[in-house]
Amino acid sequence: MKKILILIIGLGVLFYSCKNIDKQERKIQAIAHNACNMLDNGRIQVFYKWSYGQRGHADIWSNLSNKDSNYTCLYFKDKDTVKLTILRLNNFKNDFPFDILIDTSKYRLSKLFLVNEKYFQISVTDNYDGKNLILGNNIPIDNVFKYKNPFKFFKSMNDLKDSLGIVGTFYRPDIGNFVQFYITYEYLLTYLPDSLYIDSSCKQYWEQDFAKGKTIKKNWNLRKLAK
Numbered sequence: 001m002k003k004i005l006i007l008i009i010g011l012g013v014l015f016y017s018c019k020n021i022d023k024q025e026r027k028i029q030a031i032a033h034n035a036c037n038m039l040d041n042g043r044i045q046v047f048y049k050w051s052y053g054q055r056g057h058a059d060i061w062s063n064l065s066n067k068d069s070n071y072t073c074l075y076f077k078d079k080d081t082v083k084l085t086i087l088r089l090n091n092f093k094n095d096f097p098f099d100i101l102i103d104t105s106k107y108r109l110s111k112l113f114l115v116n117e118k119y120f121q122i123s124v125t126d127n128y129d130g131k132n133l134i135l136g137n138n139i140p141i142d143n144v145f146k147y148k149n150p151f152k153f154f155k156s157m158n159d160l161k162d163s164l165g166i167v168g169t170f171y172r173p174d175i176g177n178f179v180q181f182y183i184t185y186e187y188l189l190t191y192l193p194d195s196l197y198i199d200s201s202c203k204q205y206w207e208q209d210f211a212k213g214k215t216i217k218k219n220w221n222l223r224k225l226a227k
Helices: 002-038 043-049 089-095 150-164 203-211
Strands: 050-055 058-065 068-078 081-087 107-115 119-126 132-140 168-170 179-182 187-191 214-217 220-224
Touching (some): 002 150, 002 187, 002 214, 002 220, 043 050, 043 058, 050 150, 058 089, 058 150, 068 089, 203 220
Antiparallel strands (some): 058 068, 081 107, 119 132, 168 179, 179 187, 214 220
């Protein structure tokens, strides 16, 4: 009797686990199909120019130039304040010009703040003693970014990744011209263009990896990572 009871409990646990796995996979499938439909051939181009990741509560956007990051922005929103931490400020200023002068040989990790969607502040970290210094405070945002507002831009990028339901992306032009989207850190959705190119040194590896997934729509592969 005891053995029968243990068997019944075991079967119940197995059934419950399988049901939960099926539910998770249906959710992943739904997110993947939504992303495929949203990222048509025009919109997919955004992720050839930008890669996305997360660090704690910060969203990380890297502007891509060949295989290296041209500049990186950490976007963090807390109540009425939005903070952008900029790496490689001079490259950032090419896209988002502003007139506040910053000596990048002396300062690093520039932090830009937008308060109440209106006022701008800037803080830098001294390269030598690590102290923070406020270079501007309570400046109207339109007086600083007269051509392109980075706060609006990165908010729109965050809105896009939220609507896709992704937690990260991967694109390396030195490896190939495919783009990968992390739905979770376990499930990968990959865009494989008609003119797919993969570097010969690693082509066999990637083709074997994609073969482990399945085509859910033309040009789109969904797979679950082994680890």
